[in-house]
Amino acid sequence: MKLSIRSLLTSMVAALVVSTTPVRAEDTIKVGVLHSLSGTMAISETTLKDTMLMLIDEQNKKGGLLGKKLEAVVVDPASNWPLFAEKARELLAKDKVAAVFGCWTSVSRKSVLPVFEELNGLLFYPVQYEGEESSKNVFYTGAAPNQQAIPAVDYLMNDLGVKRWVLAGTDYVYPRTTNKILEAYLKSKGVAEADIMINYTPFGHSDWQSIVSDIKKFGSAGKKTAVVSTINGDANVPFYKELGNQGVSAADIPVVAFSVGDEELSGIDTKPLVGHLAAWNYFMSIDDPANAAALKTWHTFIKNDKRTFNDPMEAHVIGFNMWVKAVEAAKSTDPAAVQKAIIGVETPNLTGGISKMLPNHHITKPVLIGEIQANGQFETVWKTEGLVPGDAWSDFLPDSKVIEADWTDKLNCGNYNTVTKKCSGQNYK
Amino acid sequence: MSALTYSSTIGRLLLASCLLLASLPGIAAAADLPLAKLMGFDFKAKSAAITAIADSGSPRAATILGALLDGRLLMRKADSRMVIAATSEPKTAISDALDGSELGSEELVNLKKVVINNQLRLVLRGALARLGLANSDRDARLAAVEALAADDTPGTIAALEDALPKEQDAGVKRAMQVVLALAALGRPEETQRLAAVNIVSGSMLGEVRNRLAALLAKDAEGKPLEPSMDVRVAAARALRAIDERRAHYELVQTIFFGLSLGFVLVLAATGLAITFGVMGVINMAHGEMMMLGAYTTYVVQQAFPNHIEQSLFMAIPAAFLVAAAVGIVIERGIVRFLYGRPLETLLATFGVSLFLQQVVRSVFSPLNRAVATPQWMSGQLLLGDALALTWNRLYIIVFSALVFAALLALLRFTSLGLHVRAVAQNRAMARAMGVRAGWVDALTFGLGSGVAGLAGVALSQLTNVGPNLGQSYIIDSFMVVVFGGVGNLWGTLVAGLSLGIANKFLEPFAGAVLAKILVLVFIILFIQKWPRGLFPQRGRAAEA
16 A cells, blocks of 8 residues: 555656646657656666657757657656556647657556557557567567567577576566466477476565575476576566575576666676576677667767666667658658558668568567676677567467467458457457 | 677687687697687687696696686787786786786786686586696585586596595595495496495485486386386485485575574564654654665775775664664654654655655666675575575674664663653653653664664665665565564564564465465454554553
8 A cells, every 4th residue: 555655646746747848849740758757667767768869869960850850758657557548648649749659567568558549659669578469559679579588498498408497587467478488388399397497576576595495406406407587677686696695606507587688787796697698689798880889879968988778778779760761651650651651661770680670560689698797798698590570479379379460451450360360459368 | 500600800810810829839838728719709619628728737727717717817918818817806917827927917908808608617617626626625625526426427437536545535535435426326237336326325415316316217118217126225215315304404494594584574673663663653764764774885885995895894883873863863853743643754754755765866876776795795604515504694694683682782771771661651751750752752763763774784785775675675664563562672573583484484385475475464364363463562551
């Protein structure tokens, strides 16, 4: 109860403080930025807002879009899921933005989804997520499970010879769905039930003693063991510390994490983490001219050359460039026209490849595995050859295996059952 | 899929030039070590180079490989010379990798690190373990033998057989015999296998249990893989003995985990037991006092970056003073006008907690801060052959117990304690006796807040130091105080410890999420039946 009072108060305060002042000018194109600037998610989302401001600034320096200047409309949904829907409605109905870039958690995305579908807006969602969704109005520029979790498991299985698996996660929708997919995938590869251990912990869990001790016991059975971690955010720090203290090193039981990035590492003592892995589609340490240029622009814009650049930020760069190209091709910012024009649009990503928007509204991305170094950065140790196309509906879950998403005229459906030949609405289930 | 597609042109060029250098004939024996092959990104070549260095018999091999494992083996960019850094600080003393000669100090930016990955770490550890058999330190030899337990390649066996007769220490000798016997478990002769089982039985090495269990495994048709009945019986007996001892250790370990969680709860709740329990102020800003203590630790570490090992001892008084001072300001500025109005106090202190969080966000940024753990608090204490207790938890148990005892002594034996108790029991009477009630209130609130600051120092070693640190402990703190009985310090201790232990015993069966829920449900039911907690205050004071 206390928490709900707290979030209510914070959101009220935030709503008062952050009042947008839209400039009444007819010759600008408005771009909505829907990221939490206060509350628990502010840590992660504030940098995404800055990224958007930088991208819009850069585009305006290049002369804007369709001869008009771009104008950012920033709102603060304050890490409060219902407020996300309200703010989204405000952006679409009141400010009449051409596109919205925003959301981080899956809950917030699910909360705004009906609003975008009702008012036919465009949302670019930049964070890796659990999949099982494809909306006409959402473009998923983050990784689907087959662009992060599955390749990471492949790497562990083939390159490290891992035979026993601990799937550890925070107790909410993303880890649960991802682990369900991974469990099905591992079993399809012949891993026995007894060789998979699944563990969930509450948000912000800090007492990892018994869990680490269990993992240690599970890993001492003579087969190479790895932990696939969907543990969220800062609960990772005490987890890695406990691993270190109980003498479990990355060489014994490597932990591959899907939610630990450069940004998270910048706030922690990385000594106990060296050698552990993370799977992402982008690392700041990537040696590529496009990345170097992007980092330079970012550091100049933010006026601090210590600031990190992370995977969701790269996803925003890709998503924004795709939107710009689609608008140029359609010669209009009308959502229906952009939706048509954006499919098949290609734009360079920051890891040396060309990402493409697919008919299922996901994009192609490379998958990288990085090892944490003593300086808190990731060193890439493995990379997929070529780019992996994002799969909205996992092929490893029996229910979603038969579902397809295609927003071209062929199907024009985000949830098409290939067995019953029926489209069950553009919605998620 | 290729093992590695990452490459850089510069790396390749360097590698090529280094290979060229290394292939020049007529270099002294030590220089034959294929150090140059360690550069670049061809991890297969690196692995081969490591094995070659380990098998070279060079006296420098252990030093070089140890430095490589620690990430201290570097190449000087100026002349491609392989060097070993003394530390991993930005500017460090370096020495030549091959002959150990001192080369002065060098900036880290002028050095290129040899990149290794997890597979290489494993190869390195194996190689170092084989080299470590000749180490003069007994513990190092023992660790080396244990690291070789799962490795039954002929090279390792031969190395162990060589080392066994030379070994003087009984413990290391026994470990060597066990590891050799493990390899003998695969021998064709039944008597040898039986003898091997007898040698390994009683050893708590993890590998022993796995191999014994493997002896008892059955094939697809249900026939045992081990043909001899005698060997199977002996293995089953040895396995049972190991499992019994393991269960015993696990019980001790769970109790330890429970105690350590319990003492963290006690530490977090003691401050609240004073402000809420003794003074009756529902202090929602209690968690933020812990947060301030944790941030004080961070500031102390930032102020003395070269004294991380001692920083906690400086942080303890500093955190106490900072949190106590803020506590006194809150009491004098806000709480004293609200005595006897619990709802207003609750709201006001809740506001204070939001305010303090935002102050921290503005001053230190909303990101978590990194508080370093001193060396003496890392790692674990090994008791016996399979029981390991982590140092940080042990220290926190001791610290928490000391804080608790000190507080108890303060309340019981000092005049301040007497006044605090007098004011808590009957304010009007205490004032009539000449006690300055307002002053005592301020000091008591300061004391409670200061203790919360101390808890913050301990928490900075366990969890994240960020603006939300307090929030995650405030509910637990209230839970412990209410469960133990408001106004009773001993109740807080018993409640904290029993909740910690209950939680840890439930966790393996129910999972962390459900365990927490079960404990909460239990407390709700308990408070329904006994609203005054475990140790209710009796007498007239309780009615007031």
